[in-house]
Amino acid sequence: MADLLEVAKSILKSNLNIQESEQVLIVADPESREAATIFYEAGVALGNETMLMEMMTRTKSGEEPPKPVAEAMKAADVILCITYHSLTHTKARKDASAAGARVATMPGITMDMLQEGAIxxxxxxxxxxxxxxxxxxxxxxxxxxxxxxxxxxxxxxxxxxxxxxxxxxxxxxxxxxxxxxxxxxxxxxxxxxxxxxxxxxxxxxxxxxxxxxxxxxxxxxxxxxxxxxxxxxxxxxxxxxxxxxxxxxxxxxxxxxxxxxxxxxxxxxxxxxxxxxxxxxxxxxxxxxxxxxxxxxxxxxxxxxxxxx
Structure with a gap:
């Protein structure tokens, strides 16, 4: 777990260019809770205001998140969508980007994928x-x-x-x-x-x-x-x-x-x-x-x- 925490901290710093004063929102669902929790702990460890919102699992990729999640996304500086189905091509993601958030979508991410392969x-x-x-x-x-x-x-x-x-x-x-x-x-x-x-x-x-x-x-x-x-x-x-x-x-x-x-x-x-x-x-x-x-x-x-x- 300690190694995965370091991987998550490195991703926040290197891939998302997280800054000291930025607020981090992690959008998750039950299937992705384990990976989402690691990124939540990484954000906290870096000293950033970090929030974890868990919604019900969507039924398919591209389905919109509920309104409270969509509204929270527009208010965050850095967002990680760690969900079973993809939020990449949703209006909620687009609106968050338009509001200035940097958004990384990680649909279906597994613990193995945090250590091997594309990452x-x-x-x-x-x-x-x-x-x-x-x-x-x-x-x-x-x-x-x-x-x-x-x-x-x-x-x-x-x-x-x-x-x-x-x-x-x-x-x-x-x-x-x-x-x-x-x-x-x-x-x-x-x-x-x-x-x-x-x-x-x-x-x-x-x-x-x-x-x-x-x-x-x-x-x-x-x-x-x-x-x-x-x-x-x-x-x-x-x-x-x-x-x-x-x-x-x-x-x-x-x-x-x-x-x-x-x-x-x-x-x-x-x-x-x-x-x-x-x-x-x-x-x-x-x-x-x-x-x-x-x-x-x-x-x-x-x-x-x-x-x-």
């Missing part, structure tokens, strides 16, 4: 790679992903790329921790084609067999197999099925574990997500956001191959 990365290298890929996305207009005979294409024209480096030094910065991804919101009705997901799916885990997704005019029309059917159930029949995100993993220490917090950061992978994307430059609000990880695909931006190795 141990060279974050200067992560920053460099992330910014490099973001530059390519910013300059691009059309993305094509190919895998095992499947191919999905969509437009990113005019959309802003988001760097998630795991380092949050300035007011309003936010992202996952551990981190390492460059992501962007595709034009919502532009995606067409099929793509095999052979890595993992948020809320489901590592896929037992590749899931073939069929996307028509930006909307997920079908997903094969038992895990594909579960994905469709999680997304619902409404706006949850609209394409939301294209992301590129930039963390060379990240592992494919079934926990999407780490899976989508694995170098050599990309991911697409469905559901809400308004918090990072899209137009869709759905109350759900689910990522699907693809291992070592072929990716082209405006016809030029992207180096993922």
């Amino acid at each position: 141990t990365a060279d974050y200067s290298e992560v920053e460099q790679l992330t910014n490099e890929y973001c530059g390519l996305l910013e300059d691009g207009e059309t993305v094509t992903i190919s895998k095992s005979g499947s191919q999905l294409s969509f437009s990113i024209k005019g959309r802003k790329a988001i760097p998630s480096t795991g380092v949050f030094r300035n007011k309003g910065e936010s992202g996952n921790l551990p981190s390492g991804e460059s992501y962007i919101a595709p034009i919502e009705n532009s995606a067409n084609g099929t793509i095999f997901v052979d890595g993992s799916i948020a809320g489901i885990g590592v896929v037992s067999e590749p899931v073939l997704l069929t996307v028509e005019d930006g909307r997920l029309a079908d997903a094969t197999g038992k895990q594909g059917r579960r994905l469709l159930e999680l997304l619902g029949d409404g706006n949850g099925r609209i394409i939301a995100e294209f992301g590129i993993g930039t963390n060379k220490n990240a592992r494919l574990t079934g926990n999407v917090l780490e899976d989508e950061k694995v170098y050599g992978t990309v991911h697409i997500a469905f559901g809400s994307n308004k918090p990072f430059g899209g137009t869709n609000e759905a109350g759900v956001h689910i990522d699907c990880v693809i291992i070592e695909p072929t990716v082209e931006i405006d016809g030029k191959g992207l180096d993922l190795k």
Whole structure:
């Protein structure tokens, strides 16, 4: 426990650039209580006013926290969302960032992940790679992903790329921790084609067999197999099925574990997500956001191959 406390203190100081007078809010749920308590104790040990708010577990990623939590988030300087499901793409997180808070979301973080894998990365290298890929996305207009005979294409024209480096030094910065991804919101009705997901799916885990997704005019029309059917159930029949995100993993220490917090950061992978994307430059609000990880695909931006190795 002492070692984990030191890890948590290092994260607060190095990744979140915590200052002496800043107030820290930790948002948690019953499933994440153990990890959240370590960060609470770390904040106290550093001498910062630290608060721990525990809410009921959300039913899916992208679901909003209750109003008291959302209001508290807007009043804090530094926020860690240590929850089972992700709060990354919620209005509450966006509003907190707009109010100046630095927000690290850590959905599904495990005790193992506090000691191994993505958290141990060279974050200067992560920053460099992330910014490099973001530059390519910013300059691009059309993305094509190919895998095992499947191919999905969509437009990113005019959309802003988001760097998630795991380092949050300035007011309003936010992202996952551990981190390492460059992501962007595709034009919502532009995606067409099929793509095999052979890595993992948020809320489901590592896929037992590749899931073939069929996307028509930006909307997920079908997903094969038992895990594909579960994905469709999680997304619902409404706006949850609209394409939301294209992301590129930039963390060379990240592992494919079934926990999407780490899976989508694995170098050599990309991911697409469905559901809400308004918090990072899209137009869709759905109350759900689910990522699907693809291992070592072929990716082209405006016809030029992207180096993922």
